[in-house]
Structures are given as structure tokens and as C-alpha cells.
Amino acid sequence: MKFFATCPKGLELLLVTELTELGAAEVKQTATGAEFSGEIEQAYRACLWSRLANRILLPLIEENVETAEQLYDAVQSVNWLEHMHEDASILVAFTGKTDSINHTHFGALKVKDAIVDQVRDKTGVRPSVDRDNPDLRIHAHIYRGKLSLSLDLSGGSLHRRGYRTRAGAAPLKENLAAAILRRASWPKLAADSPVLFDPMCGSGTLIIEGALMAADIAPGILREQFGFERWKQHKAELWLALLDEADERKKAGLEGLTARFYGSDQDGSVLELAKDNAQRAGVSEVISFKRASVEQMVVPENSPGLLVTNPPYGERMGDESELMFLYRHIGDALKQDFAGWKAAIFTGNPELCQVVGLKADKSYSLNNGPIDGRLFLYTLYADRNDVKPGEESTEEVVAALSDNAQMFANRLKKNLKSLKKWQKQQQIGCYRLYDADMPEYAVAVDLYNDWVHVQEYAAPASVDKVKAFDRIKDVLAAIPEALDVNPRKVVLKQRKRQSGTGQYNKQASVGRFFEVQEHGCRFRINLHDYLDTGLFLDHRPVRHQIQQQSDGKDFLNLFCYTASASVHAAVGGARSTTSVDMSATYLQWAMKNMALNGFNSKDHHFIEADCLSWLKKQRKPAYDMIFLDPPTFSNSKKMLDVLDVQRDHVDLIKLSMRLLRKGGVLIFSNNYRRFKLDYELLSGFDIKEITQKTIDPDFKRNARIHSCFEIRWP
Structure with a gap:
């Protein structure tokens, strides 16, 4: 008998090898799978044991067709009662087209009508259509005027093993995971290198498939049903014998298994899915x-x-610039800790693997659904040139910087030297070291004690993507050398215009907070999870001014973010503070900042609200000092209207001034680079621009970082 196995693009050659190993004869590669021949047992065995195929099809006819009538007649040439009972349910899958048949739904309808009409004419019973669980699945494909009509012996796609009922974001299909492992020579490696590790395992597909392969467990053993089990010519005894054989091999495979398997992920909830999946697959114990x-x-x-591993690659899980350091870290860890290992990294964005910093032994194209993916294979050689037997080398090999990277490193060192005296006098541990000083390196580099936060300004579309990519590699290479910091403490993000709640959206879920101090105030910082870190460094002088002038005053902080200005006011002796923001996430952060400084009393209030709407409802002048620092632009769904600071600053200031007591001060600040205050419409107030006084030395290179004004009642 002739059969056809389908598979995802890029797996064809692997599938040919697998089918040959399973005993198939006359195996021939095609564009989307492989043809093979054998007894019906061979088709059953392929359904049960193929780790790569999507479906196993039994071809019925091949006919030249052009019109709907010819399609109908060709399908009727098959004696369908040899394959199905008269009361069976069917489902037709149709692909391809001709000039007359140009819609797949129409083609499927014609195939269905031909089958149903024949059975009804012969038996008087009309078969039904079942889209969810049919007794018989029929595949019809037309290519260049030739119809291929087949029975689907597998039923649902074979990549659905039955153990994965739930998955995390962007999961790999099981047969793609198996292909990745086979390309990486697993499980052959298990004999000499008996450890399989996925540091970003998600719902566990790669690690589970690896365990099934090493333990000789049939991938289809957990499936509830195959398509051939309701086929009229099904040989039940033969199938049960194959299942018994698979059960015996599973038992022996698990008993003799020597390989060890490790999976890790930063998301605890998705790890629970992985554990449940491993349990259903029967490999949780290993x-x-x-x-x-x-x-x-x-x-x-x-x-x-x-x-x-299959790291995120930007298609669905973040911008590639934000992922560069993730790939860089993988490369650093491989070079430092994994000598003697093999590594396989599958990604939908091959350019990101340049950051890994390792030369791949081989690479293969493998499709992940509609995404053109690529698998990179590496060998991590142990460097023994300078190591005597029995001794371990603790010396880290540092690659020489490129000329461009060295130039960037020199600028960092120069800036570090020029700011050192000021930074030491002010006892400041968090400051900006570099801000696009050199046009070709459009990044901001901020120090947070022994951590480095790098923000890449999004390049215009006209900038060559590869050149921009190479420059970021220079930046990441230069920073550890120039600043003498651990590469793992360098965090890269891409800065671009935010809209809606973009500034509030999580970028990651690392959950790592640490403490920094500024002028006697303590703050929680998070460099990984959000676009901003929790502390706007350019507002340091403004916060210090608030701290020095807040003693005994009632302080209002509008668009408060993490309420760092409120903390400074409280530390400065404010009678009360009120912090308003529409983000519950940042208000929770704000409360923790306040508590960190020992302020837990009812005198410190936190209000979750759209500031503009909240201001319109307030009438009483209840504050001696107000800090108003709106975003440049926001169209958040939580707001009643779009906020544009240039257009709306007059209304914001007037509404805020209604709440200011006589003798008080409103400090108005914003980060719009081209901002112009409308003095004419605000002529009823005493306004003094203090921008230059609120720019510390670390931001002198970028004096337009913000505008700042003191506004009082005359």
C-alpha cells in the first residue's frame, strides 16, 4: 500500500529518515512531507511512533479535474462503502484550486456531496457532517489540475500528543520541538552527555519531548483516538498488538533511562503547566x-x-532591541559555565543570535507556523591550553573590543571621570552617565549603584537595521569593560514614543527590585519589568527642592508615578502628602516607597484617578505645595479624553492653582522637548522659569530633558 506523511516545512528530510527507521519502504521526500509504502501495519506504526509527521494519509485516487462536475465524478469513482458505514459522519478538508473551483469551501462542499449522494443512493441513509469528531476524515488537494484524494488515518494532527492540554505564550508545536531535538542529535547524545536542560522551558514542550525520545516512549501512546479506528477496514487486533509493544517499550525505556532532564522558567504559573504536562506524559519523575x-x-x-531552548524573538513577545541582552546573557552563560556542552537555540529572529557571541557549528531552517525560524547549533569547547590537569581556571577570557566599541568605552570613562567629584560630593549613586553624546550611539546609559540601565533610542526607519544592531553590540561589549561591571547587571531596553497605557505596560516579569538612596530617601527600583525604572533621574534637583521646602506643608503630587517626590516631601517634614495617578500598579509601588521610608500614617494619601478628571472635581485650596508633572501625551482608556501637554497645560495649571493656598507654590514640569508655556493665557499668575536650576551636571549635555516653572498667586 502507498501512504503519504505530511509535515511542517523544513522537516521533510528528517521525516524521511524517521520513516525509514520505522521500517517504511520506498520512502521519497516531497515538498510537504514524504511518500512511503508498506502493509497497513506500517501506517499504524507511523501514526503511533512518528514524532515529526502531522498526518498519515492513505491515497485513494489521483485524477485530472478542472470543473466542479469533474471533481464530483472523480470522488464518486471511489466505492465509499468500502471505507465507511452508511450512518458514519465525515469531514472534508480541501486545498488548492482550478479556474472553475476557486474557493476551498466550494471544493469541500462538492467532495462532501459526492460522498453523501453515493452512500444515500446505495443505502437510503444519508451520512452526516461532524466538524469536531468525525468517523472519517477525507483530504482533497488539487495542484496543477490534478486531484489527490486521501483518507486521513491519523485523525487530528499528530503533533497533538495528548499531554499538553494548556500552554504558555507562543508555544512550540510538539513535532517542531522533536525536530529541533533530532537536529541537535538528541537522544544520541544521551549516551555520552546524559543531561538535557531548557532554561526557558515555558510549558515544557522541548524538555518533555526530549524525555519521551530518550525513554523510547511512543509519542502517540496518549492519544485517545486515531482516524483509522473508525475506518471500515481497520484491523483492531493488529493495532492492539502495536499498542502492547509500545507499552512494553515504554516500561523498559523508563527503567533503563540514565539521562537527566532540567527545565526552568521565570514564570511560576507556566511552570505549573509544565509540571502538569509532564505528569500526563508520564515523565514527571525524571x-x-x-x-x-x-x-x-x-x-x-x-x-x-x-x-x-526557544527564547522569545520579538514576533509576539517584545521588541528585538529589548531582547538583545537576553541573547547576550545566554551567550555569556554558555561561554562561562557550560564548557563541554552542546547548545541548540531556535529563534524566529536569526539576527538576535548574532548577540550570542558564539560561532554556530550548523544552522537549519525550520518553520514555526507562519514564522520562518532558524535553529543554531553550538559546541562549547573547554579551553585547556593554560590549565594543568586537575586544576580549574578562574580567569575569564575577555574578547578585545572593536575600534568603535573602544571609542564608546573611552567616552564612558571620560564622562565617569568628569562626574566623579560631583557624584561623590552629592553622595549620589544613581545618575546618567551618557546620553547620545555621539550621534552614532543613540543610547542613554544610567547607573543605579552597580547596575547599568541602557535605553536605546528607536532608530528612524532610514537607519540600516544591521548597522544599528552592530552599534548596540558595541555598546553592550564596551559597558562591562569601561565601567568594570558584571555583564549580567547590564539591562537593555528600547525607548520609543509611548501612547495609551504603554508607559505602564510590563516589558518582562523578572520581579527583581532593589533599593537605592537619594538625599536620605530610599526607593525601590526595578530595571527589568517596565520601560521606566521607578525613579526619573532628571527630576533629582526638583525632588531635592521639594524636600528642602516642604516642612510643615500639605503637599500634592499629580501624575505621581511611584511618588518619589512625595517621599522627598515626607522626609522633608511635610504635614501631609497626597499622591494621584491612574495606575494601580504604580500606586502600589508608591505606597511601598513611602513605607520603606517609615511613613505609614493616615497623613499620606494615595488616589487612583485620572488627574484631569480629579482636578475638575476639587474646589478647596488645601495644599501649600503642588508638583504637577504630566506626561507629554496620553490616550489611555482610563482617561475621558486625550492628554496633550502642549495643548492642555493651561487648563491643568489653572485647575491645580485652584487647590493652592495663598503663599504656596506650584512646581510645573514636563518632558516635551519643544514645550512653550502660554504666558498670555496664564497672565493671572506669577510665573518663574527655573529649568536651568533643575538640571544637574549629569543632564547638562541634554538641557532640554525637561522644562520647569514655579507658579504662585500674585
Whole structure:
């Protein structure tokens, strides 16, 4: 008998090898799968054991067709009662087209009508259509005027093993995971390198598939049903014998398994899915799962092994610039800790793997659904040139910087030297070191004690993507050398115009906070999870001014963010503080900042509201000092209207001044680079621009970082 196995693009050659290993004869590669021949047992075995195929089809006829009538007649040439009972349900899948048949739904309808009409004419019973669980699935495909009509012996796609009922974001299909492992020579590696590790395992597909392969467990053993089981010519005894054989092999495989399996992920909820999936797959006892971020990635044990992973690549999980450091960290960890290992990285954005900093032994194209993915294979050689037997080298090999990277490093060192005296006098640990000083390196580099926060300004579309990419690589290479910091403490993000709640959206879920201090105030900082860190460094002088002038006053902080200005006011002796923001996330952060400084009393209020709407409802002048620092632009769904600081600043100031007591001060600030205050419409107030006084030395290179004004009643 002739059969056809379908598979995703890029897996064809692997599928040919697999079918040959399963005993198939006359195996021939095609554009979307492989043809093979054998007894019906061979088709059953392929359904049960193929880790790569999507479907196993039994071809019925091939006919030249052009019109709907010819399609109908060709389908009727098959004796359908040899394959199905008269009361069976069917489902037709149709692909391809001709000049007359140019819609797949129409083609499927014609095939269905031909089958149903024939059975009804012969038996008087009309078969039904079942879209969810049909007794028989029929595949019809037309290419260049030739119809290929087949029965689907597999039923649903074979990549659905049955163990994965739920998955995390952007999961790999099981047969793609198996293909990645086979390309990486697993499970052959298990004999000499018996460890498999996925540091970003998600719902566990790669690690589970690896365990099934090493334990000789049939991938289809958990499936509830195959298409051939309701086929009229099904040989039940033969199938049960194959299942018994698979059960025996599973038992022996698990008993003789020597390989060890490790999966980790930073998301605890998705790890629970992985554990449940492993349990259903019958391999939970051999896999160790651990919650850990990529930054915490370490070799799971001393034995060599295979690290295999599918990191995010920007298609659905963030911008590629924000992911560069993730890939860089993977490369650093591989070079530092995984000597003697093999590594396999599958990504839908091959350019990101340049940042890994390792030369791939091989690479393969593999499709992940509609995404053109690429698999990179690496060998991590142990460098023994300077190491005597029995001794370990603790010396880290540092690659020489390129000329451009060295130029950037020199500028960082120069800036560091010029700011050192000021930074030491002010006892400041968080400051801006570099802000696009050199046009070709359009980044901002901020220091937060021993951490470095790098923001890449989004390049215009006219800038060559590869050149921009190379410059970021220079930046990431230069910073550790110039600043003497651990590469794992450098965090890269891309800065671009935010709209709606973009400034509030999570960029990651690392959940790592640490404490910094400024003028005696303590703050929680998070460099990974959000676009901003929790502390606007350019407002440091304004905050200090508020701290020095707030003693005994009632202080209002509008658009408060994490309420750092409110903390300064409280530390400065404010009688009360009120902090208003529409983000519940940042208000919770604000409360923790206040508590960190020992302020838990009812004198410090936090209000979740759209500031403009809240201001319109207030009438009483209840504050001696107000800090108004609106975003440049916001169209958040939480707001009743769009906020544009240039257009709306007059209304914001007038509404805020209604709440200011006589003798008080409103400090108005914003970060719009081209902002112009409308003095004419605000002529009823005493206004003094203090921008230059609120720019510390670390922002002198970019004096337009913000505008700042003191506004009082005459």
C-alpha cells in the first residue's frame, strides 16, 4: 500500500529518515512531507511512533479535474462503502484550486456531496457532517489540475500528543520541538552527555519531548483516538498488538533511562503547566523543574549535556532591541559555565543570535507556523591550553573590543571621570552617565549603584537595521569593560514614543527590585519589568527642592508615578502628602516607597484617578505645595479624553492653582522637548522659569530633558 506523511516545512528530510527507521519502504521526500509504502501495519506504526509527521494519509485516487462536475465524478469513482458505514459522519478538508473551483469551501462542499449522494443512493441513509469528531476524515488537494484524494488515518494532527492540554505564550508545536531535538542529535547524545536542560522551558514542550525520545516512549501512546479506528477496514487486533509493544517499550525505556532532564522558567504559573504536562506524559519523575530567570541560569550539574531552548524573538513577545541582552546573557552563560556542552537555540529572529557571541557549528531552517525560524547549533569547547590537569581556571577570557566599541568605552570613562567629584560630593549613586553624546550611539546609559540601565533610542526607519544592531553590540561589549561591571547587571531596553497605557505596560516579569538612596530617601527600583525604572533621574534637583521646602506643608503630587517626590516631601517634614495617578500598579509601588521610608500614617494619601478628571472635581485650596508633572501625551482608556501637554497645560495649571493656598507654590514640569508655556493665557499668575536650576551636571549635555516653572498667586 502507498501512504503519504505530511509535515511542517523544513522537516521533510528528517521525516524521511524517521520513516525509514520505522521500517517504511520506498520512502521519497516531497515538498510537504514524504511518500512511503508498506502493509497497513506500517501506517499504524507511523501514526503511533512518528514524532515529526502531522498526518498519515492513505491515497485513494489521483485524477485530472478542472470543473466542479469533474471533481464530483472523480470522488464518486471511489466505492465509499468500502471505507465507511452508511450512518458514519465525515469531514472534508480541501486545498488548492482550478479556474472553475476557486474557493476551498466550494471544493469541500462538492467532495462532501459526492460522498453523501453515493452512500444515500446505495443505502437510503444519508451520512452526516461532524466538524469536531468525525468517523472519517477525507483530504482533497488539487495542484496543477490534478486531484489527490486521501483518507486521513491519523485523525487530528499528530503533533497533538495528548499531554499538553494548556500552554504558555507562543508555544512550540510538539513535532517542531522533536525536530529541533533530532537536529541537535538528541537522544544520541544521551549516551555520552546524559543531561538535557531548557532554561526557558515555558510549558515544557522541548524538555518533555526530549524525555519521551530518550525513554523510547511512543509519542502517540496518549492519544485517545486515531482516524483509522473508525475506518471500515481497520484491523483492531493488529493495532492492539502495536499498542502492547509500545507499552512494553515504554516500561523498559523508563527503567533503563540514565539521562537527566532540567527545565526552568521565570514564570511560576507556566511552570505549573509544565509540571502538569509532564505528569500526563508520564515523565514527571525524571524531570526537575525550577523557577529561575535567565539571569539566574547556571549549569544544572557537572556532567556535560545539551542545552536546548526557544527564547522569545520579538514576533509576539517584545521588541528585538529589548531582547538583545537576553541573547547576550545566554551567550555569556554558555561561554562561562557550560564548557563541554552542546547548545541548540531556535529563534524566529536569526539576527538576535548574532548577540550570542558564539560561532554556530550548523544552522537549519525550520518553520514555526507562519514564522520562518532558524535553529543554531553550538559546541562549547573547554579551553585547556593554560590549565594543568586537575586544576580549574578562574580567569575569564575577555574578547578585545572593536575600534568603535573602544571609542564608546573611552567616552564612558571620560564622562565617569568628569562626574566623579560631583557624584561623590552629592553622595549620589544613581545618575546618567551618557546620553547620545555621539550621534552614532543613540543610547542613554544610567547607573543605579552597580547596575547599568541602557535605553536605546528607536532608530528612524532610514537607519540600516544591521548597522544599528552592530552599534548596540558595541555598546553592550564596551559597558562591562569601561565601567568594570558584571555583564549580567547590564539591562537593555528600547525607548520609543509611548501612547495609551504603554508607559505602564510590563516589558518582562523578572520581579527583581532593589533599593537605592537619594538625599536620605530610599526607593525601590526595578530595571527589568517596565520601560521606566521607578525613579526619573532628571527630576533629582526638583525632588531635592521639594524636600528642602516642604516642612510643615500639605503637599500634592499629580501624575505621581511611584511618588518619589512625595517621599522627598515626607522626609522633608511635610504635614501631609497626597499622591494621584491612574495606575494601580504604580500606586502600589508608591505606597511601598513611602513605607520603606517609615511613613505609614493616615497623613499620606494615595488616589487612583485620572488627574484631569480629579482636578475638575476639587474646589478647596488645601495644599501649600503642588508638583504637577504630566506626561507629554496620553490616550489611555482610563482617561475621558486625550492628554496633550502642549495643548492642555493651561487648563491643568489653572485647575491645580485652584487647590493652592495663598503663599504656596506650584512646581510645573514636563518632558516635551519643544514645550512653550502660554504666558498670555496664564497672565493671572506669577510665573518663574527655573529649568536651568533643575538640571544637574549629569543632564547638562541634554538641557532640554525637561522644562520647569514655579507658579504662585500674585
